[in-house]
Amino acid sequence: MVLKHKFNQQVEQVAISDIRQFDIDVSGIPEIIKLTLGEPDFNTPDHVKQAAVDAINDDQSHYAPNPGIPTLRKAAADYYNTKYHLDYRAEQVITTIGATESIAVSLQTILNPDDVVLVPTPVFPIYIPITQINHGKCITIDTSDDDFVLTPEKLRVTIKANQDKNIKALVLVYPSNPTGVTYSREQLKELSKVIKESGMWVLCDEIYAELSYNNETHTSLAEFLPDQVLLVSGLSKSHAMTGWRAGFLMGPSDFIEQAIKTHQYLVTAPTNNVQYAALEALTNGQADSEPMKAAYIKRRDFLCHELEECGFDVASPDGAFYLFAKIPTKFGTDSWKFVRQLAKKARVALIPGASFGPGGEGYVRISYAASLDDLKTAAQRIKEYVINN
Known part of the structure; x- marks a missing residue:
């Protein structure tokens, strides 16, 4: 055969x-x-590394709960709530194997065959292949004429031009890889109005949130659209932990309920000693x-x-x-x-x-x-x- x-x-x-x-x-x-x-x-940071060593010595080597140890999920919710004026509960957080798994879990959870994801470009290319692997389609939106920022007008035009397609989600990455450009609070407010009208999900990759350099503190779109935003974050950039693979996925309860299944069948659970290192970073490393x-x-x-x-x-x-x-x-x-x-x-x-x-x-x-x-x-x-x- x-x-x-x-x-x-x-x-x-x-x-x-x-x-x-x-x-x-x-x-x-x-x-x-x-x-x-x-x-x-x-x-x-040394105190984060020591927390992982202590976890190993304390025999924290058994399966963790699928979405992560409860104390870490609560610490992540508290950390991002305090920094960015959000309102997540511990139950709305999944601890993932880096931000990459958060992206993969999000798209696998929401996409049906031929669903469309809008991707403003230039952008780090990870979102497009993960969409394709999950049988979705991407429509790119070139932002180079708008100082590499997606404007409400351009988003509205793109949605109108694709009314015959099932636009499921928008990807928004800021501060941006590759441009370093970010969105102001006012820009996000205006953009959120168009997104709210559309009813689509927004995959917000805010992994660089703590590396915002202007005088205005990073604003998360989740503050304005908590029921539509799938928030991706983690410790790779903020705490120099790229190799630890410590990420977080936050979102509305109905999404998290489904995403836990995808996460469970992809990885079972996050690595234990990494979770205790992440817990230390979030509780005692706010200024790291x-x-x-x-x-x-x-x-x-x-x-x-x-x-x-x-x-x-x-x-x-x-x-x-x-x-x-x-x-x-x-x-x-x-x-x-x-x-x-x-x-x-x-x-x-x-x-x-x-x-x-x-x-x-x-x-x-x-x-x-x-x-x-x-x-x-x-x-x-x-x-x-x-x-x-």
């Missing part, structure tokens, strides 16, 4: 991340400075991100100045730790060609804007989650390359 389809056809159509692949490809270049991945160069944020601001300001001086046009970065820079005119708009040549000739690795969807071509993403010394060396190499080529 010959199988008609050997593999899931949706999976076959999804490609391996070209961001990760490029990072691997350039790693063999001698003395390369990689400003490629979104990973803090800081270490996890502040020194990191201060360093990022200094790096951002330095790199913006250096890049603009040699002909790059940089999107206003209000958060996260990325610059989205328009390639100097003389190099054209082929971002893949530019980053490959830069890596080869200048030994600096950046990510091409083309990797982030419509509106990204002609740009490069630069992660400044690297030491200031490395950034200074990288900036000098980039300047020399731009001048001499």
Whole structure:
């Protein structure tokens, strides 16, 4: 017997991340400075690490409840409620294996075949393949003409132009990867009016919330639309815990009731010692991100100045730790060609804007989650390359 389809056809159509692949490809270049991945160069705070060690020594090695240990779910609700004026109960929190699992669980929970997800671009590409794997379809919305912000007008036009489709959800990522741009409170208020009219879900990825740099505190869309927002967060960026895989998914009770099933059959439960480390981070590490944020601001300001001086046009970065820079005119708009040549000739690795969807071509993403010394060396190499080529 010959199988008609050997593999899931949706999976076959999804490609391996070209961001990760490029990072691997350039790693063999001698003395390369990689400003490629979104990973803090800081270490996890010592008190958080010790909590994990203590949990291991206390034999916290058995299955946790599927959605996470109760004390952690309550701590997460309290933490985000206090910081961002939300109103979640512990029962409305699922502890996930990083923000990535939160995204996967959310989309798997809400999508039926051919449901549509609206994705403003440029954006980190994870949301599109996960939608496709779950038999949904994506419609991208290019925001490059609006300073990389989704406007209520553009959202309304997109909804109207697709009235024949079942638009199930909108993805909103802020502060943004790759642009570093975020939304003001007023912008979110206006956007929420259109979203409320539509009745759609909003997958809000706010993993960079604590790395907002302007004077206004981060505002969560969940404050305005608690019954429609699926809030994704975690400790990877705020507490330098990328490898720990500690994430949280928050939402209305009816959604959480269904999402727990998806989460349970994907991972059973989160890792125990990681949960106790996360509990420590949330209860005694509220200020852990502040020194990191201060360093990022200094790096951002330095790199913006250096890049603009040699002909790059940089999107206003209000958060996260990325610059989205328009390639100097003389190099054209082929971002893949530019980053490959830069890596080869200048030994600096950046990510091409083309990797982030419509509106990204002609740009490069630069992660400044690297030491200031490395950034200074990288900036000098980039300047020399731009001048001499």
